[in-house]
Structure formats: structure tokens, C-alpha cells
Amino acid sequence: METILTISNLNKIFNKRVHAVKNVSFEIYKGNVYGILGPNGSGKSTTLGIVLNVVNKTSGDYKWFNGNLPTHDALKKVGAIIERPNFYPYMTAEENLKLVCKIKEIPYSKVNEKLDLVGLIDRKDSKFRTFSLGMKQRLAIASALLNDPEILILDEPTNGLDPQGIRQIRDLIKLIASQGTTILLASHLLDEVEKVCSHVVVLRYGEMLYHGSVDGMLSNEGFFELKSDNNTHLKETLLNHPSIDSIKEEEEDKLFVYLKDSLEANELNKYLFEKGIILQHLVKRKNSLEEQFLQLTNKN
Amino acid sequence: MKRLLKIEFQKLLKNRASKFLIISYFILLSFIALIASIKFEFGTFRLHIAEQGIFNFPYIWHFNTYIAGYFKLFLAIVIVSMMANEYTYGTLKQNLIDGMSKKEFILSKFLTVIVFALASSIFIFIMSLILGYSFSSYTEFGIVFSDLEYILGFFLKLVGFFSFCLFLGILVKRSAFALGFLLIWNIAEGIISALLRWKIFPDTNTYAKINQFFPLESMSNLIKEPFSRLSAIKNIETTITGEEAIRDYSIHFGEIAIVCVWTAIFIYLSYYILRKRDL
Structure with a gap:
């Protein structure tokens, strides 16, 4: 199976005191849907932050696509949203996505397709600041999908949404997963993970407690x-x-x-x-x- | 490089506040030309500024670049907020996640600084040329294009100053605080130089030797005040003090080098902070 991400013995210590990620190692293979589970503050976002080039690791290593590309170029083939949708509030939905295209060095051709997918095509000329949280989150997903990524990374995608919003995002994730996209979903909402993921990584206080398939985790004696x-x-x-x-x-x-x-x-x-x-x-x-x-x- | 500039200019020009400030800046720069129309008449005493020789070649290069230097604050606000906004909107994080490297990020900001400084220099060059040809008493080719180092000095002064703003934007992460910091820095430089001048090395020239290495002082040192160079003012001064003061108005290589070194330090520090910081 094709390896997308390899994490080996990753450690992160904040301010020389807080050991947020302890010796975490796992691999992400193409085609699976992974869930990272853990209570708040268990190091999920930090781990994702490290592989996404926004948090500096203390020790250990990670490799995208077998390490053939420098991290920032590898990230052009990744779609990721972390915690809250970050866009320029004064630009419209379409302008924001075009800016992402410029960063990722891809043509604008997918902008409308992805806006349509997340149901924002009618609001493409509205400024980002006028969007509700649910719409912002969906725009973030559209943005993460712009390059038809090898892997989609979602960090708490339903955080702070109302039930309809949660439902919309969840349906969207299922739809994307059904199209064969590899997904890495960090969440503390377990039913969310149980419903869409085939594999899980469980973290607590920065330590990895379990890594394997969801079925494997459930197949105890009962x-x-x-x-x-x-x-x-x-x-x-x-x-x-x-x-x-x-x-x-x-x-x-x-x-x-x-x-x-x-x-x-x-x-x-x-x-x-x-x-x-x-x-x-x-x-x-x-x-x-x-x-x-x-x-x-x-x-x- | 073109890609980075395209990214940066989309961020700037879609922002109404930045666009307004950039346009105001260039409009205000062109107001220098209005000085030409200032005329006083007190009975028999008539003062027409344009006839006082401020638009004479090559003095005009010095005068215009010096005056234009005051307007740089407009672009400073644009640059500080262009950096600080990336933090407040969280878009710095998103840009990196989308596949921009930290080096590219700093480079795109620095290129914008260069473009701003270059555009200002070209603008001032063209405007001075037009004003000069309209009012100067001398329009011989050799005189018109002498003393052009003031344009170079102006360019480097802006690059240095804007790089400082960029650095403050990254360091402080909030536009208002970064601008406040700039003000405090300016005051601090003033206080230190006053202490050096009156307390530590009184009655010597040592203070100026140390002073010239301070970042803001080194930038303003590049283009010295041009007023005492005007014959009218020189005459008044000579009458009062009884002797002709000799000043050096030219731009020296050493001064250029100091500003270039500061620019390099500020850009490198910005990159260093961005690399070390967890977002």
C-alpha cells in the first residue's frame, strides 16, 4: 500500500515544560479513513500542526510521501483545515479560493466545482466575514479540496456548529471518503469517528495508546x-x-x-x-x- | 517571484483600507508639486516659493526626496497591518498549511516592500523631472541628471524603514501595538542620543558617531535636511551667525552600508522569528 505520511518517534515540548506529544509514531496509507481520538489537550492538534509545518517539532521525524518532497511542496498535495476556518474576511469566497490556488500553484478551474460541492456556489460573491460559522467551515473544506488532495486533514471540523451544520459537514466527509480520498480526522466526538473512520489512533496526554483498525479496537471479548x-x-x-x-x-x-x-x-x-x-x-x-x-x- | 507578488497584491488590493492608504500616499506625494503654487504677498513683499530655487536642478532631487520621506508613514501603516493581519486572521497559519514555505512568506512581504520603495522612487523621479523642467533655471542635461544619488538614497531609506515595519509587524503581531512600538523606538533613539550628546560625551562630536548607527537615525541620515542649502536661508544664517556654516549634504557610502545592514538584519530576524515560533 502507498504510504502517505510516516510519523516516527515524534516529540513536542512547549516552553521546556509541557510535553504535548510523546514519542508518537504511526503511518497513514492511501485510501483509508483515519481518526485521531483523544480528549481535549491530548496532543491531537499539536501532532497535526507539526506535520503541517506550523508547529516546530522537538525531536523525531515525519515524512510526507516517503520523503521525496520538501514539506511545503508536499503540503501542496494535501488539503487541511485546522480548528477554525482562516480566510481573509474582506475577500469574497471565490477570491479567497483563488488566492489558495495561487499558493498551491494550480489553475482556477476547480474553484466553482468545489464551491458547488459544499453548497456555497450561490454565495461565492459574498465577503467571507458575512458567512455563518457553518458556511465558513464548508468554505474551508472547499479550499482544502481545491487541489483534489492525496489526503484531507480535518481537525475538529464540527466544533462549534449547530446540529444541521454538524450533519452537513459529516455528510460531506462521508461523500468525500466514498470517493476514495484518504482522510485524517481529529476529533473528540467518538460517534463521528466511529461513523466514518476505518482506522484510529488514540492519544492521551500526548501518548499513543492505540493504533490500528476500528474493528480491531472493538473486537474484544465483549x-x-x-x-x-x-x-x-x-x-x-x-x-x-x-x-x-x-x-x-x-x-x-x-x-x-x-x-x-x-x-x-x-x-x-x-x-x-x-x-x-x-x-x-x-x-x-x-x-x-x-x-x-x-x-x-x-x-x- | 511573480507568483509571490501576485499573492501579496491580491491580499493588499482587495483590502479597502490598504487600497485607500496606498492611493492617498501617491496623491499626497503629488501634492509636493502644489508647493510650487504657494505665493505670499504682503504689500510690497512678495514670496513665490517656486521662484526661490527649490525646483532648481539638481537641488530638486534633494528637496523632493526629503519632503517625500515624510509621507512614508502611510505605507508604513499598510506594511505593518499587512503583516499583523496575517496573524489576527490566522491566515499565516493557513498559508503555510496550503503549501507556502516560511521563506516564501517572508520573501513575498519583502518583495512587496521593494515594490513600494521602487514605485515611490520612480514616482518622485518623474515628478521632480516634470517640476524641474517647469521651474528650474538650469535645464542642461548634465545638471539635470547630476545628484541622482538622492533617488537611490530615497529608495534605500524606504526599503530600510519598511523592513523595520515588517519586522515589528511580525514581532508584535498587532498593527496598533507595532505602530506604537515604532513610535516608542523613535522616542528611545531620541532620548539615547540626547543622553550621549549632553551627558555622556558633552562638548564633543562623539554622539553623532554613535548615533549614525541607530536604525531610524541611519535612515534619516541618508537624506539630510535641504532647507539650509537654500540661498535665502543661507543668507539669513550668515547674517545672524556672521559666518557661513559648512555642511555636508551628500550621501556617503558608509551611510548606505549602515542602512543596508539594518535591512538585512530586520529581514533575517523576521524570518528567524517566523521559523522559531509555533503558530
Whole structure:
């Protein structure tokens, strides 16, 4: 697979004190949709800032497209928006995009096409300062797509938007992903990442906790939700089973049973029935990305 | 290079405030010509400025470049805000992300400075030529095109001053504060030179020797005041002091070198700050 970005042992220390990125390494391959997850202040934006040439790294290395191009030339093949849309407020949408074309050294031919894609073609002659936040964010996406980039980098693209705005941006991301563009999406909104990403990198306090596919992160043993007339007896019986790790009592008298080894629902049902327990409720569940993420980031 | 200038001029000319200031600057420059029409009449005493010899070749080169130097503040505002706006709008960050290198960014600003200085110099050259041919008592080719180093001096003075503004814009990141800083710097240079003159090295010429190395002083040193060169004023001075004061009005290589070194320092420092700073 074609490598787009390689990050190796990247470190960033702000003001000699704040260690914002600690030894982060991962690779981005063509065609995948990546999510960078992490709570606020976990080093997501700093990591992106470094590879986008706006933050200086302290140590480590990164390479765009196998390091064949100097960073600023490589960035001409990248489309990126970080945190908030930055444009010249006194220029119109179209003028702003034309300026980006001049910087990226590409013809103006795509300007109208991309404005159309993000639904701003009717407002192309309006000044940027008259736009709502949602429109600004969509203009930023149009701008990032101007060069039909090899990779689209989005840092918190739905931050501060209203529900409609969030929906529009999310649909846009899905549309772009479906066209085969590689995407790197930094977010702390997990359902956002779960819905569009195939791979995730999880950061916390600048450290990388997980790097791999979303399915891989979710494919743990899962857990059961159980309920019977006598939960105390049920609990005692369950603890004798070799595959069971721990039990938590949660809302509505349900027991959450976490596993050590794989155990199918029918096997568990059979085991309990043989011990004389008849269940009212039996569901086998897998953690959602959110639960998985919280588990991962709450450890130690 | 053409690409960088195109980028920069789109940023400048789409901005109504910058466009207004740039146009006002050139209109004000052409107002120098209006000095020609100043006439006083007090009974029998008549003063017609144009007839006092200020538009005589080659003195006109000195006079016009000196007067035009005062208007540079207009473009200084444009340059400071063109730099500081990139910070306030966050567009500096976006330009870099879009694939401009930091070197290109500084270069595009510096090229704009050069273009401004060049345009001003050419404007003053043409205007002086026209004014001179209309009013000068001497229009022989050799006299007309002598003392042209004042145009060169004017160009370098502007490049140096604008580079300083550029540097302040990057350093301070806010237009108003950067202009305030410029003012404070100017005052500080004045205070230091006063201290040197009256307190540290009294009754000697040492202060001037140190003074000439200060950035703003070195720039204004390039083109010295031209008024005491006018015969009318010289006559008054001679009458009062009883002796003819001898002054050197020419531009020296050393002065040019100091300004060029400052320009290089300011541009390099701007680049250095931009490279080191996390955006």
C-alpha cells in the first residue's frame, strides 16, 4: 500500500515544560479513513500542526510521501483545515479560493466545482466575514479540496456548529471518503469517528495508546447483560465460571458480566440453566467505540 | 517571484483600507508639486516659493526626496497591518498549511516592500523631472541628471524603514501595538542620543558617531535636511551667525552600508522569528 505520511518517534515540548506529544509514531496509507481520538489537550492538534509545518517539532521525524518532497511542496498535495476556518474576511469566497490556488500553484478551474460541492456556489460573491460559522467551515473544506488532495486533514471540523451544520459537514466527509480520498480526522466526538473512520489512533496526554483498525479496537471479548429473579445467586454462580472476569451491577437490576476468554451466549445460557438459574434477560454486547475509548483512556 | 507578488497584491488590493492608504500616499506625494503654487504677498513683499530655487536642478532631487520621506508613514501603516493581519486572521497559519514555505512568506512581504520603495522612487523621479523642467533655471542635461544619488538614497531609506515595519509587524503581531512600538523606538533613539550628546560625551562630536548607527537615525541620515542649502536661508544664517556654516549634504557610502545592514538584519530576524515560533 502507498504510504502517505510516516510519523516516527515524534516529540513536542512547549516552553521546556509541557510535553504535548510523546514519542508518537504511526503511518497513514492511501485510501483509508483515519481518526485521531483523544480528549481535549491530548496532543491531537499539536501532532497535526507539526506535520503541517506550523508547529516546530522537538525531536523525531515525519515524512510526507516517503520523503521525496520538501514539506511545503508536499503540503501542496494535501488539503487541511485546522480548528477554525482562516480566510481573509474582506475577500469574497471565490477570491479567497483563488488566492489558495495561487499558493498551491494550480489553475482556477476547480474553484466553482468545489464551491458547488459544499453548497456555497450561490454565495461565492459574498465577503467571507458575512458567512455563518457553518458556511465558513464548508468554505474551508472547499479550499482544502481545491487541489483534489492525496489526503484531507480535518481537525475538529464540527466544533462549534449547530446540529444541521454538524450533519452537513459529516455528510460531506462521508461523500468525500466514498470517493476514495484518504482522510485524517481529529476529533473528540467518538460517534463521528466511529461513523466514518476505518482506522484510529488514540492519544492521551500526548501518548499513543492505540493504533490500528476500528474493528480491531472493538473486537474484544465483549460482555453480557444478564437479569434473573435472584441476582445474588446468579452472581455467585457466575463467579465460579472459568471464563468470567468480573461482574458489575448496573441500572435496572442488570448484571454486566465481563469476560476473560471467549464465551458464546448459548454456552452461558446452558451453563446457568444446568445450575438451575433461569434468565429473564440475556444480551451479548460489544463495547461501542466510546466505551472502548473511555476504558482505554481511563486505565492507569 | 511573480507568483509571490501576485499573492501579496491580491491580499493588499482587495483590502479597502490598504487600497485607500496606498492611493492617498501617491496623491499626497503629488501634492509636493502644489508647493510650487504657494505665493505670499504682503504689500510690497512678495514670496513665490517656486521662484526661490527649490525646483532648481539638481537641488530638486534633494528637496523632493526629503519632503517625500515624510509621507512614508502611510505605507508604513499598510506594511505593518499587512503583516499583523496575517496573524489576527490566522491566515499565516493557513498559508503555510496550503503549501507556502516560511521563506516564501517572508520573501513575498519583502518583495512587496521593494515594490513600494521602487514605485515611490520612480514616482518622485518623474515628478521632480516634470517640476524641474517647469521651474528650474538650469535645464542642461548634465545638471539635470547630476545628484541622482538622492533617488537611490530615497529608495534605500524606504526599503530600510519598511523592513523595520515588517519586522515589528511580525514581532508584535498587532498593527496598533507595532505602530506604537515604532513610535516608542523613535522616542528611545531620541532620548539615547540626547543622553550621549549632553551627558555622556558633552562638548564633543562623539554622539553623532554613535548615533549614525541607530536604525531610524541611519535612515534619516541618508537624506539630510535641504532647507539650509537654500540661498535665502543661507543668507539669513550668515547674517545672524556672521559666518557661513559648512555642511555636508551628500550621501556617503558608509551611510548606505549602515542602512543596508539594518535591512538585512530586520529581514533575517523576521524570518528567524517566523521559523522559531509555533503558530
